[in-house]
Amino acid sequence: xxxxxxxxxxxxxxxxxxxxxxxxxxxxxxxxxxxxxxxxxxxxxxxxxxxxxxxxxxxxxxxxxxxxxxxxxxxxxxxxxxxxxxxxxxxxx
Amino acid sequence: xxxxxxxxxxxxxxxxxxxxxxxxxxxxxxxxxxxxxxxxxxxxxxxxxxxxxxxxxxxxxxxxxxxxxxxxxxxxxxxxxxxxxxxxxxxxxxxxxxxxxxxxxxxxxxxxxxxxxxxxxxxxxxxxxxxxxxxxxxxxxxxxxxxxxxxxxxxxxxxxxxxxxxxxxxxxxxxxxxxxxxxxxxxxxxxxxxxxxxxxxxxxxxxxxxxxxxxxxxxxxxxxxxxxxxxxxxxxxxxxxxxxxxxxxxxxxxxxxxxxxxxxxxxxxxxxxxxxxxxxxxxxxxxxxxxxxxxxxxxxxxxxxxxxxxxxxxxxxxxxxxxxxxxxxxxxxxxxxxxxxxxxxxxxxxxxxxxxxxxxxxxxxxxxxxxxxxxxxxxxxxxxxxxxxxxxxxxxxxxxxxxxxxxxxx
Numbered sequence: 001x002x003x004x005x006x007x008x009x010x011x012x013x014x015x016x017x018x019x020x021x022x023x024x025x026x027x028x029x030x031x032x033x034x035x036x037x038x039x040x041x042x043x044x045x046x047x048x049x050x051x052x053x054x055x056x057x058x059x060x061x062x063x064x065x066x067x068x069x070x071x072x073x074x075x076x077x078x079x080x081x082x083x084x085x086x087x088x089x090x091x092x093x
Numbered sequence: 094x095x096x097x098x099x100x101x102x103x104x105x106x107x108x109x110x111x112x113x114x115x116x117x118x119x120x121x122x123x124x125x126x127x128x129x130x131x132x133x134x135x136x137x138x139x140x141x142x143x144x145x146x147x148x149x150x151x152x153x154x155x156x157x158x159x160x161x162x163x164x165x166x167x168x169x170x171x172x173x174x175x176x177x178x179x180x181x182x183x184x185x186x187x188x189x190x191x192x193x194x195x196x197x198x199x200x201x202x203x204x205x206x207x208x209x210x211x212x213x214x215x216x217x218x219x220x221x222x223x224x225x226x227x228x229x230x231x232x233x234x235x236x237x238x239x240x241x242x243x244x245x246x247x248x249x250x251x252x253x254x255x256x257x258x259x260x261x262x263x264x265x266x267x268x269x270x271x272x273x274x275x276x277x278x279x280x281x282x283x284x285x286x287x288x289x290x291x292x293x294x295x296x297x298x299x300x301x302x303x304x305x306x307x308x309x310x311x312x313x314x315x316x317x318x319x320x321x322x323x324x325x326x327x328x329x330x331x332x333x334x335x336x337x338x339x340x341x342x343x344x345x346x347x348x349x350x351x352x353x354x355x356x357x358x359x360x361x362x363x364x365x366x367x368x369x370x371x372x373x374x375x376x377x378x379x380x381x382x383x384x385x386x387x388x389x390x391x392x393x394x395x396x397x398x399x400x401x402x403x404x405x406x407x408x409x410x411x412x413x414x415x416x417x418x419x420x421x422x423x424x425x426x427x428x429x430x431x432x433x434x435x436x437x438x439x440x441x442x443x444x445x446x447x448x449x450x451x452x453x454x455x456x457x458x459x460x461x462x463x464x465x466x467x468x469x470x471x472x473x474x475x476x477x478x479x480x481x482x483x484x485x486x487x488x489x490x491x492x493x494x495x496x497x498x499x500x501x502x503x
Contacts, residue, residue, distance in 0.1 A: 002194035003167040005174060008183050008229045010220030010312030012108065032146075038451050040124035040444065041131045048135030049142065068451040069400065071260035071495035086146050091102055092095040092123035093265055 026085045031061045033084035037070050042090045049088060095121035101217065101263055101320050108219040115145035167193075178233075182316045185306060185331055189233040200228040203238035204245060212245055213252025215313035216259035217320045222248050222312050227304075230311055234304035234332075240282060240297055244304045246360040246503040247272050251305070255497040261364055262315045266396060267327040268493035270309075271365045272302055272334040273478060275348035276358030278503055279336040286336035287482040291329075291368060291407075302332030327367050335480055341410030342479035343417020350423070351500040358503040363405055363476065364496035366396055371487040373412060379419035382412050383426065386487055387433035390468060392440065399445070400452045400494025401470040406430070407488040409481040427475040435465035452494075 032053060034046045046064075053060045063083055067074040074080070080087050094102050096118050106114040119138050123131065165177050174191040178184050190196065201208055201224065208225035215222050224245065231244050251258050251270050261268050274284050285295035293299065315321040323330070339346045348359040371389040376382050386406065397404045408416070416426055438446060450457050455470045469475050476498060481488075 004194040005164045005167065005169065006192045006194060006197055006225075006229045007162065007164055008178075008192060008226065008233060008307065008311040009162070010215060010218070010222060010226045013214050013219045013221055038448065040448065041126060041128070042123065044128050044131040045123060045135045048132045049139055052136070052139045066451065068454065069495055071257060071264065071400075071493075088142060088146065090094075091098055092119070093098070093121070 029059055029061050030085045031063060031083055033063045033065055033080045033087040035074065035080065035087055035089040036064070036066045037090060037092075038067055039070050039090075039092055042092060045092070046088070046090055095119055095123055097121040098322070101322060104314070104320060105217045105259070105263070108217060117142045117145050182319075183307075183311050184233070185303065185310070187331075190235050192229040192232040196232045197225065197228050200232055200236070200238050200241050201225060203241040204228075212248050215248075215252070215308060216262050218312070218314035220312045220314065222252070222308060226312055227308055230307035231300075231304040234307050235296070235300040236304050237296070237300075240301050240304075242503050243272075243274060243278065243282065243284075243297075243301050243360060244308075246501050247301070247305050247362060248308055250360055250362040250499040250501045251309075253499045253501075256362060256364065256499045257496045258313075261493060261496060262309060262313055263320055263322055264493070265322050265324045266366055266493055267323055267325050267330075268364045268366050268396075268496070269327060269330045269333055270305060270362045271329065271490070272305060273347060273361040273363065274301075274334065274336045274359070275339065275346050275353075275361070276503070277356060278358035279339075284334070284336040286338035286480050290335045290338070290480045290482075291333070291488065298334045298336075299332050302334035305334075306330060306332060329365065329368070333365070335407075335478075337478050338410060338480045338482075342413055344413070344423045344477070344479070347476075347478050348500055351498075353500065353502060359500050360503055361498055361500040363403070363490075363498045364493040365405060365490040366493055367491060369489040369491075371489055373485040373487065376485070377415065379416050379421055382415050382487075383429050383433065386430060386489070390430075390434050390489055392436050395491035396494040397468050397491050398436065398466060399449055401456070401474070402492045402494035402496060403474045403476050403498055404468050404492055405476040405478065405490040407478045407480050407490065409484055409486045410479060411483065411485055412487050413479045423477050424472070426477060427472045430475060431467050431469065431472045434468045436468075437465055439464075441466075 036042050036046055050062055053062055065076045094116050099118055117138055119134055162181055165174050171191055175188050178189055206224055210224045211221050213222045227248055231241055282297045284297045309315045337347050349355050353359050371386055373382055373385045376385050
C-alpha cells in the first residue's frame with residue numbers, strides 16, 4: 001500500500017466569476033449606495049461620509065441601505081445592484 | 094474596512110468573485126469609539142474612499158489561487174510530518190495522525206460514494222469539501238473508519254444555509270459547531286452521552302469533533318488570526334461532540350423533535366459560544382430546578398440577547414427526571430424559562446436597544462415598545478437536550494444567535 005502523504009487543504013471552488021460585476025458606465029448624476037452592516041458606530045461613520053458627499057459643490061444621489069443582521073445577507077442587495085453606480089460598504093467591529 | 098479585517102475581507106470578496114473590490118483602511122476598532130472620534134475618523138478617510146471609488150482600478154485582483162504546498166516524502170517520519178503540518182497551520186497544535194494514502198483509503202472504504210463527491214463548500218476560502226479531503230482530515234484527527242459517516246454528516250449539516258457558516262468562521266465571537274449525535278449509531282460507535290460528556294475520555298467524541306474542526310481549518314481556511322478572527326475562542330474549538338442520553342430522558346429525543354424517526358441515526362450541529370455550569374444545590378422540586386436555571390442565565394453580554402437564535406440547555410438526568418416527574422413537557426420547560434428570563438429593556442443603553450431592534454424585529458414587532466426582552470424570539474427556539482450522568486447539574490450554552498440548528502441523517 002502507498003505511504004504517500006496527502007494534503008488536507010481543499011481546492012477552491014471555481015466558476016464563481018459570474019458574481020463579479022463589471023462596473024457600468026456612469027450616466028448623469030452618480031448614484032452612491034451606503035451600506036450599513038449594523039455593527040456599532042457604522043451608522044455614524046457613514047453619516048460622516050454622507051455629509052461629505054452632500055457638501056456644497058458635489059452632485060451625488062445617495063441611497064442608504066441597512067443590513068439588519070451583521071452576519072446575515074443584505075435584503076436590499078438587488079436594489080443596490082440596480083440603482084447604484086458605486087457602493088460604499090462599511091465593514092468594521 | 095478596519096485593518097484587522099482587511100485580509101479576511103479581500104479573501105471573501107475574491108472567493109465570491111468580486112475581484113474589483115477597492116478597500117480603504119482605517120484603524121481598528123470602530124465600535125468602541127465615541128461618536129466624535131468616529132466622525133473624525135470618517136472625515137479623515139473620506140478622501141481615500143473617494144479616490145478608491147472613482148479611480149479606475151490599476152490592477153484587477155486575480156482569482157485566488159493558492160500555491161499547493163509540497164508534501165513531505167513517503168520516507169518522512171511521523172515527527173517530521175507533524176512538524177511540517179504544524180508549520181503549515183494544518184493542525185490544532187496537538188500531534189496528528191499522518192494522513193498516508195493507506196489510512197485514507199481505509200477511511201474512504203467506510204463510505205460508498207466516490208472520493209471526489211462534493212459534500213459542501215467551506216468558507217471563507219469557499220473550498221470544496223470532497224469525500225477524500227474530509228477523509229484526510231478525519232485520519233489526521235484520529236478517527237476510526239467507522240466514525241467517518243458521522244463526520245461526513247456533520248460536514249453536510251454545517252454547509253446548510255441556515256447554519257450560516259461563512260460569518261461563523263470569521264467572527265470575533267467564540268462560536269464553534271457542537272455535534273449532537275442521536276440514534277442507534279450512538280451505541281454502535283460508543284459515543285459518550287454520560288459522565289463528562291462535554292469533556293475528554295472518549296475516542297469517538299474526541300476525534301469526530303476534532304475532524305470537523307480540521308475541515309473548518311484546512312478546507313475552509315479558518316486559521317486563527319488569519320481568517321478565524323475569534324477574540325478568545327473557546328476550548329470547544331478543539332473538539333465538541335456529544336450524544337444525547339436518551340435513556341435518561343423523560344422526553345422525546347432531540348432528533349425526533351426535529352422530525353426524524355426515533356430509530357434514525359442523526360447528527361445535529363449547533364453553533365455554541367461556550368458552556369456555563371448551573372449547579373442545583375438542595376433543589377428538589379421542578380419549580381426550584383427551573384428557578385436556578387432562570388437565575389443563572391446572564392442578564393447581558395451573550396449573543397442570543399442581541400441576535401435571537403436558539404440558546405441551548407443540557408439538563409443532567411437527575412434534573413430532567415425531576416421535571417419529567419412533575420409532568421412538565423419540554424415545551425412547558427421552555428415556556429417557564431422564556432418568561433422567567435425576560436430582561437428589562439431599561440437595563441440596556443439606547444444604542445444597544447437600537448441594535449437589538451434591527452436584529453430582533455420579531456420581538457419588537459410583537460410586543461411594540463416592549464418593556465422586557467426574552468432570551469429567544471420564540472418559546473420553541475430554546476433548545477433542550479438531556480446528557481450527562483449522576484450529579485445535580487444543568488449546562489447553559491448560549492448560541493451565536495445568527496445560526497440555526499441543523500439535523501441531518503447519517
